[in-house]
Amino acid sequence: MTAVLALAACTQQTPAGASPSAAASAAAKRGAGGDLKILYWQAPTILNRHQATGTKDADASRLITEPLASFGKDGLPVANGLAAEIPTAANGGVSADFTTVTWKLRTGVKWSDGTPFTADDVVATFTYQCDEKSAASTIDRCEGVKSVTAKDANTAVVTYKEPQPFYYQWGVGDAGTILQKAQYANCLGAKAKDCAADQKPIGTGPYKVREFKAGDVVTYDLNENFRDPNKPFFKSVTFKGGGDATSAARAAFQTGDVDYAWNLQVEATVLKPMAQQSSTATLTTVYGSSVERILINFSNPDPALGDNRGEPGTKHPFFSDKAVRRALAMATDRNSVAEQLYGGGLSGKASCNILTAPEPMNSKNTDGLDICKFDLNAANAELDKAGWVKGSDGVRAKGPVKLKILYQTTVNPVRQKTQDIMKANWEKVGFQVELKSVPAGTFFTNTSPDGANHFWSDVEMFTNSGDPDPTSYFVGWTTKQMTGKANNWQFGNYHRYSNPDLDAVVDSLRKETDQKKRNDLAIKANDILVSDVVVIPLINRTFATSGVSKSLKGVDPTPWDSEMWNIADWTK
Amino acid sequence: MGRYVVRRLLVSIPTLIVISFVIYAILALAPIDPLSQFGADPRIPPEARENIRRALGLDQPWPIRYVKWMTAMFTGNFGVSFMSHSPVSELIKQRLPNTLAVVGVAELVGIAIGIPIGMISAIKRYSIFDHVGTTFAFMGFSVPTFFTGLLLIILFGIKLRWFPFIYDSTLQIHDLNSLTQQIRQSIMPITVLGLFNVATIARYVRAEMLEHLPLDYVRTARGKGLRERFVVLRHVLRNSLIPVVTLVALGIPAVFAGAIVTEQVFRVPGIGDLLVNSIGTGDIPVVATVVFIFAVLVVLVNLVADLLYAVLDPRIRYT
Numbered sequence: 001m002t003a004v005l006a007l008a009a010c011t012q013q014t015p016a017g018a019s020p021s022a023a024a025s026a027a028a029k030r031g032a033g034g035d036l037k038i039l040y041w042q043a044p045t046i047l048n049r050h051q052a053t054g055t056k057d058a059d060a061s062r063l064i065t066e067p068l069a070s071f072g073k074d075g076l077p078v079a080n081g082l083a084a085e086i087p088t089a090a091n092g093g094v095s096a097d098f099t100t101v102t103w104k105l106r107t108g109v110k111w112s113d114g115t116p117f118t119a120d121d122v123v124a125t126f127t128y129q130c131d132e133k134s135a136a137s138t139i140d141r142c143e144g145v146k147s148v149t150a151k152d153a154n155t156a157v158v159t160y161k162e163p164q165p166f167y168y169q170w171g172v173g174d175a176g177t178i179l180q181k182a183q184y185a186n187c188l189g190a191k192a193k194d195c196a197a198d199q200k201p202i203g204t205g206p207y208k209v210r211e212f213k214a215g216d217v218v219t220y221d222l223n224e225n226f227r228d229p230n231k232p233f234f235k236s237v238t239f240k241g242g243g244d245a246t247s248a249a250r251a252a253f254q255t256g257d258v259d260y261a262w263n264l265q266v267e268a269t270v271l272k273p274m275a276q277q278s279s280t281a282t283l284t285t286v287y288g289s290s291v292e293r294i295l296i297n298f299s300n301p302d303p304a305l306g307d308n309r310g311e312p313g314t315k316h317p318f319f320s321d322k323a324v325r326r327a328l329a330m331a332t333d334r335n336s337v338a339e340q341l342y343g344g345g346l347s348g349k350a351s352c353n354i355l356t357a358p359e360p361m362n363s364k365n366t367d368g369l370d371i372c373k374f375d376l377n378a379a380n381a382e383l384d385k386a387g388w389v390k391g392s393d394g395v396r397a398k399g400p401v402k403l404k405i406l407y408q409t410t411v412n413p414v415r416q417k418t419q420d421i422m423k424a425n426w427e428k429v430g431f432q433v434e435l436k437s438v439p440a441g442t443f444f445t446n447t448s449p450d451g452a453n454h455f456w457s458d459v460e461m462f463t464n465s466g467d468p469d470p471t472s473y474f475v476g477w478t479t480k481q482m483t484g485k486a487n488n489w490q491f492g493n494y495h496r497y498s499n500p501d502l503d504a505v506v507d508s509l510r511k512e513t514d515q516k517k518r519n520d521l522a523i524k525a526n527d528i529l530v531s532d533v534v535v536i537p538l539i540n541r542t543f544a545t546s547g548v549s550k551s552l553k554g555v556d557p558t559p560w561d562s563e564m565w566n567i568a569d570w571t572k
Numbered sequence: 573m574g575r576y577v578v579r580r581l582l583v584s585i586p587t588l589i590v591i592s593f594v595i596y597a598i599l600a601l602a603p604i605d606p607l608s609q610f611g612a613d614p615r616i617p618p619e620a621r622e623n624i625r626r627a628l629g630l631d632q633p634w635p636i637r638y639v640k641w642m643t644a645m646f647t648g649n650f651g652v653s654f655m656s657h658s659p660v661s662e663l664i665k666q667r668l669p670n671t672l673a674v675v676g677v678a679e680l681v682g683i684a685i686g687i688p689i690g691m692i693s694a695i696k697r698y699s700i701f702d703h704v705g706t707t708f709a710f711m712g713f714s715v716p717t718f719f720t721g722l723l724l725i726i727l728f729g730i731k732l733r734w735f736p737f738i739y740d741s742t743l744q745i746h747d748l749n750s751l752t753q754q755i756r757q758s759i760m761p762i763t764v765l766g767l768f769n770v771a772t773i774a775r776y777v778r779a780e781m782l783e784h785l786p787l788d789y790v791r792t793a794r795g796k797g798l799r800e801r802f803v804v805l806r807h808v809l810r811n812s813l814i815p816v817v818t819l820v821a822l823g824i825p826a827v828f829a830g831a832i833v834t835e836q837v838f839r840v841p842g843i844g845d846l847l848v849n850s851i852g853t854g855d856i857p858v859v860a861t862v863v864f865i866f867a868v869l870v871v872l873v874n875l876v877a878d879l880l881y882a883v884l885d886p887r888i889r890y891t
Binding site for chain 2: 048051053213240243251444446447448490
């Protein structure tokens with residue numbers, strides 16, 4: 001009864017909450033549905049969110065374990081988790097100095113093994129997750145968190161070391177999963193890496209694990225102890241992994257063998273007709289902060305430099321000239337890429353912002369910029385003006401420096417086609433472009449000389465995204481974060497870009513507590529990066545691109561949380 | 573014979589140690605990284621990656637890791653998977669039944685169909701049966717399994733909807749209904765792999781039989797007035813089987829190693845699928861163990877094949 005009341009309270013708290021699905025669930029009864037079939041073409045290998053190595057693991061764990069609250073579409077929390085309400089400055093849940101957040105927990109919640117959930121579990125989760133020795137992949141959520149304590153059985157207090165404008169950092173959303181204290185008592189620190197509980201965590205979520213075969217399939221039964229007596233609708237869930245995206249799309253759109261097929265990264269020309277002609281499923285997408293971008297190297301990647309190759313402090317032979325960077329941006333045809341390779345909005349749309357979401361932080365200033373318009377004549381004029389002269393081979397040069405670009409990315413059909421489009425245009429304005437593609441596993445390794453971190457090429461391309469709060473995202477462009485030998489290429493500023501203006505903006509973002517001003521700062525940071533042509537944003541990619549059965553109701557992905565964030569509300 | 577076996581087994585120990593070292597060295601030096609899964613994800617900061625690396629023991633130099641892995645292996649401990657945090661032996665135990673149910677059955681199908689086809693093709697050389705069989709066999713081993721696999725999926729899985737193309741490893745066979753389901757879901761991968769096996773074996777048997785049929789001992793046997801069936805089965809086939817035994821024997825480790833491509837295409841969670849995914853995710857304990865088990869099987873099966881030669885050909889004796 002209390003749980004129901006609490007739920008009602010929270011719906012008022014957050015208008016962005018699950019009100020449509022709440023209406024749907026009134027008619028639905030617990031366990032009335034049969035087996036829900038979910039297909040991921042990457043198979044989950046672990047069910048503890050804090051040890052997850054990918055979205056597949058995070059999503060598979062979300063059916064079992066829950067955070068305090070979820071992140072809704074606008075980047076703000078929704079109280080569909082363990083918290084009874086969302087703490088805000090207005091309701092006194094967040095202290096005036098933005099250091100302490102007091103979470104009121106739902107009362108009467110039970111773990112799937114029947115034991116009561118209390119604030120001690122929240123504290124134990126913090127102890128586990130934020131201990132370096134546990135090697136949690138979610139430890140970034142702990143940065144700046146001083147402590148998590150239990151004020152009483154139903155109140156947990158998160159204290160940050162200094163004013164934290166993004167006070168929902170710990171305990172909310174995909175990485176905010178709360179584990180059961182009793183189950184993880186023996187998995188602390190060094191014992192975390194071979195903990196049996198990771199295979200079968202006990203949770204408070206709508207489902208519990210029946211059987212888990214790592215790298216293959218998870219089967220779930222509904223959790224009889226779930227707090228909402230009417231949910232979940234499905235009696236069981238089969239979460240199958242493996243195979244490839246194309247046949248997963250077929251299983252959703254053509255045979256209807258599955259109810260939900262995740263992340264259908266299939267070529268737009270194949271996916272579009274398949275989805276349009278389907279009688280069984282629809283393509284569900286949502287846009288977030290995922291942006292496919294081209295990074296420009298500010299250091300000198302010349303192998304002749306030996307140990308000093310690409311180190312901070314070296315200067316790129318021609319990208320240190322802003323005119324060259326601007327010309328490159330003007331010769332970038334993002335609209336063709338969006339249209340031809342991303343199905344014109346199917347799996348991505350053209351974007352000249354490096355920060356695309358949340359919406360109030362999406363800059364409106366870049367549309368008018370000359371570097372955001374594809375214009376070969378303007379690019380040529382820019383280079384002419386800066387004194388880069390075309391040689392007999394059509395390649396521009398200034399003295400001994402030729403505009404020869406090595407352009408690297410991962411092995412991926414869409415990326416290789418993007419490279420081809422870029423190359424054709426860039427060569428038209430006098431660049432010479434050599435293409436390189438590296439297997440993703442190697443590319444995203446800090447120790448690999450062919451990798452994105454070393455960035456021993458002139459430009460590189462991949463996708464990245466940020467939190468609902470963009471501070472940590474922008475930190476990746478600050479001077480202190482310049483990657484290099486000294487930090488074993490582990491820092492985020494692959495460009496080796498240094499700009500005191502940007503550093504100052506990011507510093508203010510760390511401290512500013514007024515939301516309106518934060519939005520302005522984020523826009524400012526975005527505008528600096530785009531107009532200084534540090535990075536050329538190409539495509540705002542969809543966060544979720546899933547095939548959802550036409551009979552399945554309640555699926556409503558948010559770009560800031562797991563696609564399974566509201567699976568308790570799904571019905572048929 | 574007994575001394576021969578013991579000697580062979582003793583010789584295989586240093587071989588296996590060298591193999592294990594090479595496997596580990598290649599894995600350690602190859603640019604595979606368990607942390608590459610995280611990609612450029614900014615939510616996993618460098619310090620966190622360093623922690624994970626340390627927790628996995630990757631901060632130690634690889635020769636030390638090798639010695640640790642090897643000594644643990646001798647005590648029967650195959651290590652713990654980096655990705656799933658579960659014992660590698662557990663993963664193998666989960667997957668072996670699927671591999672045996674698909675790859676193993678396909679191997680049996682290959683033998684059961686391949687040998688008779690090869691035999692008949694040889695005896696009725698240049699008959700219609702022979703031509704059809706030969707064409708079929710050539711197709712079988714010229715067309716790659718990923719292609720036949722996709723072809724079958726599109727035809728029988730999507731157009732005709734006869735068979736499911738997502739393998740359900742949780743299916744338990746307890747009655748006729750579930751048995752039918754198991755047959756339905758494994759018929760396509762078995763066909764794909766079986767086609768290849770049938771083709772190879774049939775070609776070998778045919779070639780060997782043709783070599784033996786005109787030999788003197790066959791003429792003698794016929795001259796003695798033995799029935800043709802007896803001549804073929806007892807004399808020709810037996811002598812022709814020696815290379816086939818090698819072929820089949822070497823195929824057995826492959827049965828345990830699974831079929832990498834076919835398992836991927838049909839989502840059969842077998843050993844091959846485990847291996848290729850573990851390579852992709854840099855799960856070194858799993859890869860090293862699976863490859864090492866494969867090596868052990870190759871060594872053992874070679875020994876068994878050598879012993880079988882003696883059974884098939886009395887002239888071969890081991891001392």
